[in-house]
Amino acid sequence: MLSEQSTATVRAALPAVGAAIGDIAGLFYQKLFAAHPELLRDFFNRGNQAAATQQRALAGSVAAFATMLVEHPDTRPDVMLSRIAHKHASLGVTAGQYEVVHTHLFAAVAEVLGDAVTPEVAAAWDEVYWLMANALIAVEDRLYAERGVAAGQVWQEWEVAGRTEETADVTTFTLRPADGTPAPAFRPGQYVSVQVELPDGAHQIRQYSLSGAPGAPVRSITVKRVHGGDGPDGEVSAHLHAHARPGDRLRVSLPYGDLTLGASAGAEPAAPLLLASAGIGCTPMLSFLEHLAATGHDAPVTVVHGDRFPADHALRADHARLTAGLKAGAAHFWYEHPEAGHPTERTGLVDLGGLTVAPGTHAYLCGPLPFMRAVRTQLLAKGVPAADIHYEVFGPDLWLAQD
Structure with missing residues (x-):
């Protein structure tokens, strides 16, 4: 729960922050990638960054969380937090990365809002950030513990066992763990992250829904080749369609996702x-x-x-x-x-x-x-x-x- 003093400060600042949140999110990513170019190359979705969809999603989630804190202080947007945490877990996000985000996000806030960021405003929004970050960290720690892995240790090498062309732009890939261990159990509706190395050396990650019987030795993902239209083509989907063949290896995460028959x-x-x-x-x-x-x-x-x-x-x-x-x-x-x-x-x-x-x-x-x-x-x-x-x-x- 947000402190009484911070609640009043955040409520007063929400209109200004809300009006500028898109600019703040865009500048945040610029600062983050300037300091850590490897994150854009090997962690964040370059297509979403180019289309600015990730910036809008970040802005929406922060604004929604802050609004919930001041308007409904006795409740928490658990559905939103769960969805974000499952995505983070599939990427192997760890608690230390929230410190990195904090540094560059608050630098962006100060630059965009200027003198409006008084010490009181900075302290109040810092409280908002860590309430949200710690809530996510707690959910992510639980998700890792349920899988019996340390935080962030979600990746395993899998082998392509087969592929089936479903339509001109959709292919199903059958996968199995390369070390011969049983495929991790999953709940219907969950997804895995898949990481591939692209020609420029980047290691891009995307998520794909799982299919197949939970006890079977193989899993299937069905991948649609993304044609960009007004934006870039899908890097990972195009790579999988063009290059992934039986016997090839892929890095695949443990299954996560909260859209399940729960x-x-x-x-x-x-x-x-x-x-x-x-x-x-x-x-x-x-x-x-x-x-x-x-x-x-x-x-x-x-x-x-x-x-x-x-x-x-x-x-x-x-x-x-x-x-x-x-x-x-x-x-x-x-x-x-x-x-x-x-x-x-x-x-x-x-x-x-x-x-x-x-x-x-x-x-x-x-x-x-x-x-x-x-x-x-x-x-x-x-x-x-x-x-x-x-x-x-x-x-x-x-x-x-x-x-």
């Missing part, structure tokens, strides 16, 4: 589920479906997916097959440009208007942010409580930054 569905076996995805966001949903089929889930499961073309729908046959294998599963696929004979009511963007959403439904969303916002709005209109709508973002979480 306590809500686990505590209520009869809970209806709605799994909504778009594009490559189908990958965690396939993992959910594999788990539901294996455990004999008998409550209604509504599967919703949207894509531009049927040919773009990765793992389409598996998506339909796994849903059909459930006791009460129903799949609804929308395509903006459907094939001949596709139902008219499933043409265009995903529209839940014609679907019945059972009382007590827990919804899980994954896909582009506009898609998830639209589906969430429709679910709220159908009476699904906000607390029962869960989501995963592939990349920096801009939901907070845009709220």
